[in-house]
Amino acid sequence: MKKASLFFCLLLMCCGFTASAGEFYQIKIYHLKSETQVARVDSFLSTAFLPALHRAGIKHVGVFKPIEQDTADLRLYVLIPFKSLEQFEKLPLLLERDAVFKKSGSSYINAEYNNTPYARIESILLKAFSGMQKLEAPALTGPKRDRVYELRSYEGPTEKYYVNKVKMFNDGDEIGLFRRLGFNAVFYGEVLAGSHMPNLMYMTAFKDQADRDAHWKTFSGDPEWKKLSAMQEYKNNVSKNEKFFLRPTEYSDL
Numbered sequence: 001m002k003k004a005s006l007f008f009c010l011l012l013m014c015c016g017f018t019a020s021a022g023e024f025y026q027i028k029i030y031h032l033k034s035e036t037q038v039a040r041v042d043s044f045l046s047t048a049f050l051p052a053l054h055r056a057g058i059k060h061v062g063v064f065k066p067i068e069q070d071t072a073d074l075r076l077y078v079l080i081p082f083k084s085l086e087q088f089e090k091l092p093l094l095l096e097r098d099a100v101f102k103k104s105g106s107s108y109i110n111a112e113y114n115n116t117p118y119a120r121i122e123s124i125l126l127k128a129f130s131g132m133q134k135l136e137a138p139a140l141t142g143p144k145r146d147r148v149y150e151l152r153s154y155e156g157p158t159e160k161y162y163v164n165k166v167k168m169f170n171d172g173d174e175i176g177l178f179r180r181l182g183f184n185a186v187f188y189g190e191v192l193a194g195s196h197m198p199n200l201m202y203m204t205a206f207k208d209q210a211d212r213d214a215h216w217k218t219f220s221g222d223p224e225w226k227k228l229s230a231m232q233e234y235k236n237n238v239s240k241n242e243k244f245f246l247r248p249t250e251y252s253d254l
Contacts, residue, residue: 022133024082025189027201029122032074038065040108040117041076046251048105053080055101056094058087060137062186062254064149064246077151077246079203079254081135081187088125126189126201131170137254138184138205144248146208149186155199155240162198165237166190169200172228178204181219186254196240205254 032038045063053061062079069075082088095101102109108117128134140147156162169175169188178185186203206212219225228234248254 022128022130023135023187024085024088024128024192025126025135025187026078026080026082026088027124027126028078028080029124030076030078031119031122032076033119034074037117037119038074038076040111042249044105044108044117045076045078046249048101048108049078050251050253051104052095052098052101053091055098056091058082060135060253062149063249063252064151065249067148067245067247077244079186122195124194124201125192126187127192129166129170129175129188129190129200131173131175132185132188135187136185138186140184140205140207142207144250144252147248148206148209148212149203149246149248149254150206150212151201151203151244151246153196153199153201153240153242153244154238155196155242156237157239159198161237161239162200164234166200168228168234168237169202172231172234174225174228177219177222177224177228180224181215181222183215183219 030041064077111117184205188202191199
């Protein structure tokens with residue numbers, strides 16, 4: 001086993017994560033200062049980065065923008081699924097050897113220090129839940145411009161409470177509840193490395209905002225959810241819940 005893969009395996013064990021055959025995910029968040037930077041990153045992702053990932057065997061890459069952008073911190077979200085940590089580790093080398101990628105992405109890759117295409121990149125590495133080990137592309141119809149992808153982040157008060165919330169999704173079958181109610185879950189993941197830990201993240205998808213609101217109304221009133229959320233063993237396992245409402249770009253695979 002290579003050093004990087006061994007490091008992540010040790011990280012999983014030390015942090016209480018369980019081994020599984022599930023996928024890993026990277027969420028790259030581009031923080032941008034202007035619409036000009038947004039356009040430059042859009043161009044790079046659509047013409048160079050996603051095609052290169054496809055050539056590398058990564059087929060379902062999601063690219064999203066906030067439905068309501070913060071003009072002081074414009075953002076682009078990129079969701080990349082990996083079959084293994086080894087695939088994640090090898091990607092930079094594959095891109096370095098990809099002549100087509102380097103040519104088509106030249107203006108981004110070779111940007112001058114005083115004319116950068118972004119302000120900063122944030123990266124989050126996740127491991128798929130045992131209850132849903134692979135990313136699922138939602139079966140949505142209708143224009144992408146109407147779709148709503150909801151990315152949620154649940155932080156736990158401590159590592160123990162965080163593990164308990166993951167258990168609630170897997171053993172408590174909160175995942176099954178979302179599936180039964182048609183939430184079009186894209187992924188569920190334990191955060192292995194990121195700026196807010198301990199936490200988990202997951203993404204659901206809807207045809208539009210009204211569809212999203214209707215699903216959550218049904219969820220909150222579902223007898224199974226009321227029973228699960230009332231169980232003493234799952235109390236107080238979320239200290240902070242953040243919601244990010246996103247819309248896919250036209251070139252997004254999801």
